[in-house]
Amino acid sequence: MRLDVLNRGYGPGTKLLFAFIRLGSGQPVPDAARLVFYRPDFYGFRAKEFTHEAMRGPSAWSVGDRELMAAYVSQANKCAFCIGAHTATARQAYQDEPRVAAVLADLESAPIEDGLRATLRMLGKLTREGKVDSGDMREVLSAGVSRQQVEDALAVCATFNTTNRLADAFGFEMLGPEGFEAGAKHLLKRGYR
Amino acid sequence: MHRTVLTEDKKRAAYRALQDRILDGEGRASPEQRARAFSNTGLSPPLDGLVGKVALRPTQVTDADFAAARAAGFSEEELFELVICAAVGQSTRLYDAGLAALADAVAGEEDG
Numbered sequence: 001m002r003l004d005v006l007n008r009g010y011g012p013g014t015k016l017l018f019a020f021i022r023l024g025s026g027q028p029v030p031d032a033a034r035l036v037f038y039r040p041d042f043y044g045f046r047a048k049e050f051t052h053e054a055m056r057g058p059s060a061w062s063v064g065d066r067e068l069m070a071a072y073v074s075q076a077n078k079c080a081f082c083i084g085a086h087t088a089t090a091r092q093a094y095q096d097e098p099r100v101a102a103v104l105a106d107l108e109s110a111p112i113e114d115g116l117r118a119t120l121r122m123l124g125k126l127t128r129e130g131k132v133d134s135g136d137m138r139e140v141l142s143a144g145v146s147r148q149q150v151e152d153a154l155a156v157c158a159t160f161n162t163t164n165r166l167a168d169a170f171g172f173e174m175l176g177p178e179g180f181e182a183g184a185k186h187l188l189k190r191g192y193r
Numbered sequence: 194m195h196r197t198v199l200t201e202d203k204k205r206a207a208y209r210a211l212q213d214r215i216l217d218g219e220g221r222a223s224p225e226q227r228a229r230a231f232s233n234t235g236l237s238p239p240l241d242g243l244v245g246k247v248a249l250r251p252t253q254v255t256d257a258d259f260a261a262a263r264a265a266g267f268s269e270e271e272l273f274e275l276v277i278c279a280a281v282g283q284s285t286r287l288y289d290a291g292l293a294a295l296a297d298a299v300a301g302e303e304d305g
Contacts, residue, residue, distance in 0.1 A: 002254075002256060002259045003259070003269050003272060003273055004269060005269045005270065005273060006273070009269075038273070039270075039273070041214075041218075042214070042215065042218070042220065042273075042274060042277070043211070043214075043215060043277050046207070046210050046211035046214050047211055049207050049210070049211075050204070050207040050208050050210075050211050053203055053204050053207045054204055057203065057204065077251065077252075078252050079251070079252070122291075126287055126290065126291050127287065130286070130287060130290070131290050131294075132290060132291055132294045133294050133297075134294050134295075134297035134298040134301055135298075136294060137291075137294045137295045137297070137298035137299075138298045138301070138302070141298060141299075141302070147295065147299055150291075150295050151202065151204070151205075151292065151295065152204070154288055154291040154292060154295070155204040155205070155208070155288075157287065157288070157291065158208060158284045158285070158287065158288035159284075161280075161283065161284040161287055161288075162280045162281050162284040164251065165247050165248070165251040165279070165280035165283065165284070166276065166277065166280050167251075168251035168252050168254055169243075169246070169247045169251055169254045169276050169279075169280065170276065171254075171256075
């Protein structure tokens with residue numbers, strides 16, 4: 001990563017934990033995980049809490065839907081690391097690779113529910129253009145999405161707009177397919193806390 | 194400064210806790226610098242370049258942006274904090290824009 005403290009500034013306890021993770025997964029510790037262990041009282045503790053609440057807390061959206069939103073927002077931000085990580089997690093959550101691939105290739109023709117499509121369309125616009133209006137929201141609501149579901153989707157969007165920026169600014173190292181699959185397995189088993 | 198202030202559910206409360214910590218809690222960068230990075234306003238070169246990219250064009254951040262900020266006297270610890278503030282600040286503006294548009298749409302439906 002671009003800051004040396006994020007590569008080397010960890011105490012003995014955290015280094016030991018990283019060694020256990022490497023041993024358990026057979027993969028290097030992803031930079032997304034390393035970041036939240038660095039001075040966690042500044043960012044990591046609260047970022048993990050919010051992300052876990054948004055991605056795994058109570059919601060009418062399934063875990064697969066929320067991981068797909070994460071992948072879609074990451075694609076709107078062109079964040080390669082997060083696209084890889086959350087495409088893998090959405091695929092595993094849904095147990096449906098073609099569904100995820102279709103959404104990322106062309107949202108409008110993908111075989112998904114209208115409410116999810118309208119929500120992803122709105123999140124993409126908000127992420128790319130920095131704004132949406134009440135007309136955009138009415139389209140989502142009229143596709144059968146509840147107000148609470150829109151709020152839940154906006155929380156996912158906020159999480160990944162932060163993470164995408166940190167991934168690209170700090171320069172998270174890309175993982176291979178095995179690394180992303182191992183990370184996805186961990187995120188589905190343990191969540192983000 | 195622009196912070197999330199609408200009625201809160203648990204998700205928004207968790208977001209607010211993060212936002213309050215990075216802006217108001219103990220840090221190596223001053224609260225004023227963190228607030229400027231968060232709002233992406235009022236920073237001097239070269240930090241304004243790095244922070245502006247984090248907020249609006251994050252894929253264009255380069256090693257040179259960090260090198261320029263270090264050469265201007267910012268420590269790694271300060272840059273860690275300021276980059277986080279810039280990222281969370283832009284996300285907050287998006288989050289609040291979405292919530293405000295939603296509130297407008299729901300109010301319009303209730304009026305109609």
